[in-house]
Structures are given as structure tokens and as C-alpha cells.
Amino acid sequence: MTKYIKRHDSMKRLWHWSNIISCVFLAVTGAFLFIPGLGEVLGFDTLRAGQVIHRVFAGVFIGMTVISFILRPSNLIHSMQHIFAPWDEDDKKFMKVFFPYLFNPKKYHMPKQHFVKSGQRVSDFFMYLIIFFISITGIILWAGDAVPTWLFALALFGHDLCFFGFSLLIIIHIYLGGGIFEPYHRIPGLMLGKGYVRESDALYHWGHWAEEELASGENVIEVEPGEKVPFAK
Amino acid sequence: MAESAILFDASRCTACKGCQIACKQWNQLPSPMSNDDYTFSGSFESPLENDGDTWLHIGFREELGGPNGIAWAFSRVSCQHCTDAACVSACPSSACQYTESGAVIIDPEVCIGCKYCVAACPFGVPKYNERETISRKCWMCQDRTGEGQSPACVKTCPAGALNFGARPDMIAAAHTRLDAIKATFPEAIVYGENELGGLHVIQVLPYGAEAHGMPVDPQVPLLRQLSDFLKPAAAVGVAATLAALAVSFVRSRSYDRDPDELHYDPESREVVSIAAESKKGDE
Numbered sequence: 001m002t003k004y005i006k007r008h009d010s011m012k013r014l015w016h017w018s019n020i021i022s023c024v025f026l027a028v029t030g031a032f033l034f035i036p037g038l039g040e041v042l043g044f045d046t047l048r049a050g051q052v053i054h055r056v057f058a059g060v061f062i063g064m065t066v067i068s069f070i071l072r073p074s075n076l077i078h079s080m081q082h083i084f085a086p087w088d089e090d091d092k093k094f095m096k097v098f099f100p101y102l103f104n105p106k107k108y109h110m111p112k113q114h115f116v117k118s119g120q121r122v123s124d125f126f127m128y129l130i131i132f133f134i135s136i137t138g139i140i141l142w143a144g145d146a147v148p149t150w151l152f153a154l155a156l157f158g159h160d161l162c163f164f165g166f167s168l169l170i171i172i173h174i175y176l177g178g179g180i181f182e183p184y185h186r187i188p189g190l191m192l193g194k195g196y197v198r199e200s201d202a203l204y205h206w207g208h209w210a211e212e213e214l215a216s217g218e219n220v221i222e223v224e225p226g227e228k229v230p231f232a233k
Numbered sequence: 234m235a236e237s238a239i240l241f242d243a244s245r246c247t248a249c250k251g252c253q254i255a256c257k258q259w260n261q262l263p264s265p266m267s268n269d270d271y272t273f274s275g276s277f278e279s280p281l282e283n284d285g286d287t288w289l290h291i292g293f294r295e296e297l298g299g300p301n302g303i304a305w306a307f308s309r310v311s312c313q314h315c316t317d318a319a320c321v322s323a324c325p326s327s328a329c330q331y332t333e334s335g336a337v338i339i340d341p342e343v344c345i346g347c348k349y350c351v352a353a354c355p356f357g358v359p360k361y362n363e364r365e366t367i368s369r370k371c372w373m374c375q376d377r378t379g380e381g382q383s384p385a386c387v388k389t390c391p392a393g394a395l396n397f398g399a400r401p402d403m404i405a406a407a408h409t410r411l412d413a414i415k416a417t418f419p420e421a422i423v424y425g426e427n428e429l430g431g432l433h434v435i436q437v438l439p440y441g442a443e444a445h446g447m448p449v450d451p452q453v454p455l456l457r458q459l460s461d462f463l464k465p466a467a468a469v470g471v472a473a474t475l476a477a478l479a480v481s482f483v484r485s486r487s488y489d490r491d492p493d494e495l496h497y498d499p500e501s502r503e504v505v506s507i508a509a510e511s512k513k514g515d516e
Contacts (some may be wrong), residue, residue: 003496049392105484153352168470171475183486210497
């Protein structure tokens with residue numbers, strides 16, 4: 001019998017899936033304009049189509065965030081609480097050891113973590129900040145002639161800067177969250193799959209949180225061998 | 234092809250706006266035709282700024298003073314056709330292009346209407362055309378100059394304030410004129426010879442650059458310069474991140490934590506490793 005702990009509810013997973021799809025289209029069509037010379041290679045029709053696709057998925061990206069917040073505001077509120085929660089000794093130690101661990105996971109032992117690892121709290125902070133500014137600047141760019149030229153120019157640079165920052169964060173996020181980094185190889189199933197984490201994985205990655213959950217048993221299920229793990233609601 | 238330039242001699246301009254009309258006519262640019270489409274601003278300058286259908290207008294600076302009670306400084310508000318054109322470097326679709334004659338054009342067949350050129354221009358020249366959903370500006374009448382004609386604005390100027398020819402000739406003519414008017418207009422300058430790598434509109438400005446609505450030392454806007462720096466920096470940043478993660482990937486491949494199956498014991502409130510315990514038992 002294996003124990004599983006509920007980690008991501010259905011709304012969070014749906015929002016994440018929507019973001020994945022939106023961001024792929026936004027990044028690709030954004031790169032059409034961001035990378036010098038690429039637009040000329042792709043040609044007028046592709047660029048025009050890219051503009052339309054970019055705006056459609058920008059709407060999906062912003063819209064789904066607003067909708068998921070309205071339907072389940074607790075997710076964003078909890079996320080903010082975790083980001084701004086005070087750091088304990090384990091959080092500080094995690095950040096100190098994280099980069100050596102990234103390049104030599106055999107040698108370094110990571111301290112227990114709460115629901116969100118301290119490194120991810122830093123990443124989430126910048127992710128939310130960038131999402132906010134890339135959305136605002138995108139709306140200003142969309143408004144075009146309705147805004148003063150200086151504001152348009154500022155928004156254009158801000159949008160490019162956010163795109164650069166977002167690209168770096170997303171590459172690291174895919175490497176870790178996508179389980180390409182060996183010690184994280186079972187992570188993708190949490191957000192992309194059914195939302196449950198195996199007891200052993202939970203204890204390895206988020207020791208403090210897992211122990212609290214296992215002690216309370218509130219979000220814990222037990223799955224018999226051969227039985228399928230259900231989808232977390 | 235030798236580089237060409239337009240010479241605008243503001244000391245000869247009477248602000249008749251013939252050039253403004255000729256530009257509209259030749260390029261078939263519509264104008265508002267009904268009453269009160271323009272709100273009277275109190276100035277003879279009309280319209281007050283260019284737009285997607287107005288690529289040239291005469292600007293007026295009207296101040297009290299001068300021999301007749303009012304001092305006039307007219308300006309030719311249009312593309313300066315920069316040698317180092319910020320619109321060209323900003324354009325993602327390569328619609329903004331240099332021509333062999335030095336003119337800077339926006340190819341309407343290629344423009345995607347992103348307005349990046351509008352934001353980049355230090356003179357605020359390109360304008361978004363709502364009707365065509367692309368950016369437009371003066372193209373130095375390439376259809377005329379390609380056939381050996383002068384641009385429509387130059388051709389129509391009745392006061393002889395506009396001239397067109399090889400750029401060195403226009404610069405030489407500008408300096409000759411400057412020498413002639415310097416005694417009457419001590420603040421007079423030649424504008425466009427060196428600005429932004431050299432403009433392809435050379436101007437004789439009797440009251441100095443600022444009075445005629447031109448920036449004294451035009452520069453590519455800072456945000457545009459930062460943007461030009463950001464793109465290669467972003468490429469380096471992304472490449473460095475990917476390289477670092479590739480190293481991490483290679484170094485972490487041999488690590489396997491699966492043998493250590495972790496469990497939480499609610500009784501002792503401790504985490505136990507099954508594999509580790511089995512090993513202890515074997516010993």
C-alpha cells in the first residue's frame with residue numbers, strides 16, 4: 001500500500017495547463033518580433049498571423065488567470081502567503097546549498113522544506129512580478145495609438161525585458177519542474193498529472209509539509225498495488 | 234547611385250503649404266473634407282502634427298517680436314531620412330529600409346503595423362495609419378526620384394525654399410546660403426549634415442534648431458538603445474542558462490535516489506528509509 005498526499009487541486013492544474021499552452025504560443029510568436037532578422041525570414045503572412053495568435057493567447061493567458069482567481073481565490077492567496085512567509089533556517093540552508101546541489105546532487109543533502117521550497121518562492125516572486133508587468137505592458141502595446149508614444153516605447157522595452165526574464169525563469173522551471181533534473185524526475189506528474197504526490201517523494205522534496213500532512217492525514221490517500229491513483233479535485 | 238538629399242531653406246519658406254498639398258496629391262493621401270474636421274488651434278499651423286495620411290506639414294513658431302511685430306520660424310515636419318535610422322533597427326519585419334539614394338522608406342507590403350518605428354524615431358516621424366493598419370511616412374517620392382524627378386514637395390515649392398540633388402551639393406548649397414544670411418540671422422545654422430550619421434534632409438534654419446522644432450542634438454532614444462543591447466544580452470543569458478543546465482543534467486544523471494524509499498512513521502514522528510533499514514538488517 002502506498003500513501004499519496006494531495007498537492008495541487010484541479011483548478012490549479014487546469015490553470016497551469018492553460019498557461020503552458022498559452023506560453024508556448026506567446027513565446028514562439030513573441031520571438032518572431034524579438035529575434036532580429038527572424039521576421040524577415042518568416043515573411044509578412046507569418047508575422048501577421050503571429051500577431052493575431054499572440055493576441056488571442058495573451059487573452060487566454062490573462063483571462064484564465066482572472067477566471068481561476070475568481071473561481072478559487074484561495075490558490076493565489078495561499079501562493080502569496082508562501083512567497084512572503086518568513087524564512088526559517090532550513091529555507092536559508094536550502095538556498096545556500098541549492099546551486100552546489102544542482103551540479104552535484106550526490107554530495108549535498110537538502111534540508112526539509114515547507115509546501116513551497118525557498119528557491120521556488122524566489123522564483124515564484126519573480127514569476128508573478130513578470131507576469132504582472134508583461135500583461136500590463138502587453139495591454140499598453142495593444143492599445144497602440146491610444147497611448148502616448150513615450151508610454152508605448154516604455155511598454156515595448158518593458159515587454160522585451162519581461163520576455164527575457166520570463167524565458168530564463170521558464171527554462172529553469174522546465175528543467176526542474178519538468179523532471180529533467182534527475183532528483184526531480186517524478187515531479188511533473190504532480191502539476192501535469194493527477195495532483196497527488198507519493199509519500200516518499202513528498203518527504204524527499206517538502207519534508208516539513210509532508211510530515212504535517214501525513215500526521216494530520218487530512219489530504220492523504222492510500223492506494224493498493226494495482227489500484228489507480230485518482231485525480232485530485 | 235549617389236546619395237541624394239532634400240534641401241529645405243527655412244529663410245526662403247513663406248509657409249504657403251504648397252509642399253504639404255503636393256505631398257497629399259502625389260501620394261494620394263486623403264484629407265478630412267467636412268466642416269470643422271480640424272479644430273482651430275489659434276495657429277496657422279494645420280494640422281498640428283503629421284499622421285498616417287499626412288507625411289509632411291509646415292510647422293509654425295509664432296512669437297511676438299521681429300521687425301513687423303511677429304517673428305516666424307517655419308519648419309518642414311517630415312522624415313529626415315537618417316543615415317543611422319532607429320526605425321530601421323527597430324523594425325522586426327524589415328519593412329523600414331534604406332534605399333541606395335539614402336532615403337529611408339517603409340514598405341507598405343511588408344509592414345505589419347507593430348508601431349515599433351513610431352516609438353523608435355527621435356523625430357517622432359512615422360505614424361500609424363488606422364485606415365491601412367500600417368505605419369506610414371515620407372518616402373522621398375521614390376517613384377519620382379527613381380525616374381530622375383524631384384520629390385513632389387520640391388517640385389511644387391514656389392518660393393525656391395526646397396531643392397533636391399546629390400547630398401554633397403545640397404550641403405554645399407546650404408553653407409553658401411548660410412554665409413549669405415548669417416549677418417541678418419546670427420543664430421542661423423545648417424542642420425542635418427552630421428546629425429545621426431548625417432540626414433538626407435539638409436536644412437538652413439535662420440533661428441537655430443530649437444526655434445524650428447528640431448532637436449539640437451538628436452539621439453536614438455535611450456529605450457531603443459537599451460533594446461538593441463537587450464537582445465544580444467538575452468541571447469547570451471539564455472545560452473549560458475542552457476549550458477549550465479546541460480552540465481547539471483550530465484552530472485545528475487548517475488544520481489539515483491529511488492532505492493531510498495522514504496516513509497513517515499506517525500508513532501515515532503520520524504522519517505525512515507526502507508532501503509537503508511533493509512541494508513542494516515542484512516548487515
